[in-house]
Amino acid sequence: MPSLISDPPPGGRVGGAASIVLHDDPRDISATLKQALHAQALAEGFTAMRVTTPDAIPQAAARLAEYVANDRHGQMGWMAERMGWRGDPAALWPEARSVVMLAEAYTPPHDPREDLARADRGAVSVYAQGKDYHDIVKSRLKRVGRWLIEQGGGGIKVFVDTAPVMEKPLAQAAGLGWQGKHTNLLSRDLGSWFFLGAIFTTLPLPPDAAEASHCGNCTACLDICPTRAFPAPYQLDARRCISYLTIEHRGPVDPELRPALGNRIYGCDDCLAACPWNKFAVAATEMRYHGPHRAPPLAELAALDDAGFRARFSGSPIKRIGRDRMVRNVLYAIGNSGLPALRGVAQGLADDPDPAVADAARWAVARLA
Numbered sequence: 001m002p003s004l005i006s007d008p009p010p011g012g013r014v015g016g017a018a019s020i021v022l023h024d025d026p027r028d029i030s031a032t033l034k035q036a037l038h039a040q041a042l043a044e045g046f047t048a049m050r051v052t053t054p055d056a057i058p059q060a061a062a063r064l065a066e067y068v069a070n071d072r073h074g075q076m077g078w079m080a081e082r083m084g085w086r087g088d089p090a091a092l093w094p095e096a097r098s099v100v101m102l103a104e105a106y107t108p109p110h111d112p113r114e115d116l117a118r119a120d121r122g123a124v125s126v127y128a129q130g131k132d133y134h135d136i137v138k139s140r141l142k143r144v145g146r147w148l149i150e151q152g153g154g155g156i157k158v159f160v161d162t163a164p165v166m167e168k169p170l171a172q173a174a175g176l177g178w179q180g181k182h183t184n185l186l187s188r189d190l191g192s193w194f195f196l197g198a199i200f201t202t203l204p205l206p207p208d209a210a211e212a213s214h215c216g217n218c219t220a221c222l223d224i225c226p227t228r229a230f231p232a233p234y235q236l237d238a239r240r241c242i243s244y245l246t247i248e249h250r251g252p253v254d255p256e257l258r259p260a261l262g263n264r265i266y267g268c269d270d271c272l273a274a275c276p277w278n279k280f281a282v283a284a285t286e287m288r289y290h291g292p293h294r295a296p297p298l299a300e301l302a303a304l305d306d307a308g309f310r311a312r313f314s315g316s317p318i319k320r321i322g323r324d325r326m327v328r329n330v331l332y333a334i335g336n337s338g339l340p341a342l343r344g345v346a347q348g349l350a351d352d353p354d355p356a357v358a359d360a361a362r363w364a365v366a367r368l369a
């Protein structure tokens with residue numbers, strides 16, 4: 001009998017996976033292993049898991065090339081680097097035989113659009129209100145990956161967000177959901193609020209069927225976008241997207257786009273929140289995503305220096321953008337607040353050493369005058 005499943009590691013098997021029954025046919029073995037992997041992934045806190053192959057997204061490379069050729073990535077120069085790997089998972093790691101795609105729900109307990117009406121506060125996108133998902137998802141991926149090696153052998157690599165891997169098309173090919181007209185992955189079982197992570201493995205696991213689009217005639221996400229960032233359904237021009245402008249874009253934001261930012265100071269959830277499939281969204285089981293950074297007072301953030309910023313946002317994805325970009329965003333929100341009481345706060349930053357902050361402060365003062 002082939003011995004695909006190795007002995008339990010010292011200290012016993014990881015987590016609470018179902019026990020595995022081996023069959024002689026290698027296809028049965030990989031099907032059984034996949035079933036047990038699924039149970040393990042759910043026991044680790046993932047919401048869903050599906051499998052695809054590294055060659056399953058042949059259309060992605062050309063679409064990525066078009067996106068970059070049209071400069072839709074803006075200042076995200078890293079998108080234009082290593083395009084050969086990004087567009088082709090088989091080139092990224094030629095030994096990989098399967099790609100395990102995982103979803104983790106972070107569904108908010110409220111409609112995030114409620115915060116857009118709180119003029120003296122900043123709207124922070126749901127994914128960034130608590131602990132950094134990169135850390136949480138990556139730890140889970142590593143634990144599941146380690147379990148897979150212990151049970152089935154082979155090698156693995158785990159990815160979440162920052163590697164040159166196109167996670168959305170891979171997740172669609174695996175059948176986790178489909179890329180909606182807002183370009184994010186959504187699903188009939190999960191709605192829109194979930195992160196993606198990937199485990200590449202050298203093991204041949206049985207692939208799942210791809211999912212088709214269920215957007216139909218709906219255009220809710222396209223219609224709600226405050227900056228009209230979708231040149232066409234299923235395509236995003238990141239240069240107009242508030243998520244890009246508040247998180248990725250360095251220097252001053254185009255004055256024409258500033259009023260549309262409203263009080264959004266980190267990311268934007270409007271297109272996700274508008275989606276009717278969210279009525280099927282499942283609750284988040286990881287409570288660390290719902291942390292302390294929902295709708296902070298603008299005046300408090302404007303007063304932060306570097307050390308204060310780092311202390312406040314330690315362990316949060318927000319920390320990555322640094323004090324200057326955050327204060328720049330806060331000043332745009334102050335300018336859009338319509339609250340004369342905040343004018344003095346902006347005035348106090350008009351000579352800030354960071355040119356984008358000083359420019360934003362002067363813009364806010366003028367707008368509140």
Ligand code: B12
Nearest residue numbers: 063067125161166167169184185195196234243244267268
């Ligand atoms: C770069 C990036 C961004 C950029 C650019 C986003 C973009 N759409 O390109 C910015 C900073 C704007 C951004 C914003 C957000 N992001 Co982001 N981002 C990424 C990242 C790192 C790469 C995405 C990418 O490859 N873009 C390049 C373009 C070419 O790829 P694409 O978006 O898949 O584009 C496809 C379509 O355009 C399609 N297409 C083109 N034409 C046509 C025509 C038809 C008919 C069809 C069907 C398809 C189609 O083909 C392309 C290739 O598949 C991924 C992580 C990763 N490594 O994958 C996270 C990721 C996509 N982001 C994520 C999140 C949560 C967000 C935000 C919601 C955060 C927020 N609240 O502010 C917003 C959502 C904005 C939006 N509407 O997309 C999650 C999405 C999870 C999910 N369920 O899908 C990811 C997967 C991170 C993660 N690991 O969880 N993001």
Ligand code: SF4
Nearest residue numbers: 225241242268270271
């Ligand atoms: S995240 Fe906001 S700005 Fe970006 S595409 Fe969606 S609705 Fe538009």
Ligand code: SF4
Nearest residue numbers: 180181215218221275
């Ligand atoms: S809002 Fe409508 S068009 Fe947009 S992703 Fe959801 S179903 Fe598709």
